[in-house]
Amino acid sequence: MDGTLKIFSGNANRALAEEICRYLKRPLGDAEVRDFSDGETWAKINENIRGDDIFVIQPTNSPARNIMELLIMLDAIARSSPRRVTTVIPYFGYARQDRKDQGRVPITAKLMANLITTAGADRVVTMDLHSAQIQGFFDCPFDHLFASPVFVDQVRSVSPTNIVVVAPDIGSVKMARAYATRLEAPLALIDKRRTRHDEIEVMNVIGEVDGKNVVMFDDIVSTGSTLIKAAKALKNRGAQEIIACVTHPVFSGNIFSMLEDSDVTRLYVTNTIYQDAGAIRNRTSKVEILSVGRILGEAIHRIHHEESLSSLFI
Numbered sequence: 001m002d003g004t005l006k007i008f009s010g011n012a013n014r015a016l017a018e019e020i021c022r023y024l025k026r027p028l029g030d031a032e033v034r035d036f037s038d039g040e041t042w043a044k045i046n047e048n049i050r051g052d053d054i055f056v057i058q059p060t061n062s063p064a065r066n067i068m069e070l071l072i073m074l075d076a077i078a079r080s081s082p083r084r085v086t087t088v089i090p091y092f093g094y095a096r097q098d099r100k101d102q103g104r105v106p107i108t109a110k111l112m113a114n115l116i117t118t119a120g121a122d123r124v125v126t127m128d129l130h131s132a133q134i135q136g137f138f139d140c141p142f143d144h145l146f147a148s149p150v151f152v153d154q155v156r157s158v159s160p161t162n163i164v165v166v167a168p169d170i171g172s173v174k175m176a177r178a179y180a181t182r183l184e185a186p187l188a189l190i191d192k193r194r195t196r197h198d199e200i201e202v203m204n205v206i207g208e209v210d211g212k213n214v215v216m217f218d219d220i221v222s223t224g225s226t227l228i229k230a231a232k233a234l235k236n237r238g239a240q241e242i243i244a245c246v247t248h249p250v251f252s253g254n255i256f257s258m259l260e261d262s263d264v265t266r267l268y269v270t271n272t273i274y275q276d277a278g279a280i281r282n283r284t285s286k287v288e289i290l291s292v293g294r295i296l297g298e299a300i301h302r303i304h305h306e307e308s309l310s311s312l313f314i
Contacts, residue, residue, distance in 0.1 A: 003052045004053065005304045006049060007021055007056075007300070008054065009057045010057075015274060020293050023298070030046040030047045031044065041065060041069055043072045050080065054086065055087075056088065059093070071115055086125060087125070090271075092109075092129060099131075110137045123141045126142075127146065127295075145309070145312070146313050147272075149312070152179065158266075160213050166187075186207070188214075190206070209238060215243045216245070217245050221255070223253040227246070231264045232263055243264075248269070248273055251275065256283035257283070260286065270289065272292060
């Protein structure tokens with residue numbers, strides 16, 4: 001790829017951006033992103049980027065200022081004549097609003113895709129989308145990365161023998177099957193019924209979990225209701241240790257106190273969304289944050305050099 005590789009970051013997860021830069025042995029680009037006194041976001045790129053290959057790292061979790069920072073940075077960069085602009089979104093916010101499941105509701109994931117491409121993104125990179133079909137919302141090249149190498153290595157290093165991989169719902173069966181194959185473990189499934197948009201009632205466990213150590217995989221943990229109720233159902237069916245691996249730690253409500261009192265033995269999450277590890281440790285001993293900086297850094301390296309990404313996950 002012609003043009004110098006340069007990496008910029010908003011304020012949503014600067015620690016991850018700095019880790020990626022350390023992996024790539026490159027400095028983080030000089031950009032200023034701040035708010036005016038009335039709350040408006042402003043950005044300036046403080047170096048020449050004409051003809052360069054630009055990567056902007058910014059997850060779009062709440063608050064809404066994170067998406068505004070990304071859009072305004074993209075506009076500032078696009079107006080500075082780079083060769084290409086790639087948006088790296090470790091966590092793609094609003095992904096759960098990906099369809100009209102009732103009347104008169106938005107498809108906000110599509111709206112976010114339109115805003116990002118209109119603002120100036122030539123390519124988008126993200127990790128563990130809530131729904132893989134969201135890739136089709138973007139009218140530009142899209143790279144979908146996975147946290148699986150990090151989780152598989154972690155499970156292999158800490159998990160006891162006699163494990164079973166459990167899909168927490170029907171939608172995660174494909175992901176769970178892929179993990180089960182890599183871990184050479186059987187697969188089970190939780191059949192659940194959703195009572196509200198962020199709460200579920202576990203109905204049944206399909207598969208053999210009695211006397212086994214369970215590993216659950218999912219893409220997002222928010223209130224923790226789904227995870228905790230699933231763990232309770234599994235424990236009632238005779239499961240021993242219950243380990244959960246979830247890519248995006250949205251974390252809301254009383255999740256930490258609920259986790260501490262739950263049947264979940266350990267919850268592994270990644271740093272796609274910034275979390276204060278010290279503050280979490282003060283509230284629960286069950287959460288551990290793993291880094292996906294190497295995966296994202298290697299993806300950026302390969303995109304810049306026009307190399308394959310799929311071999312990262314073989």
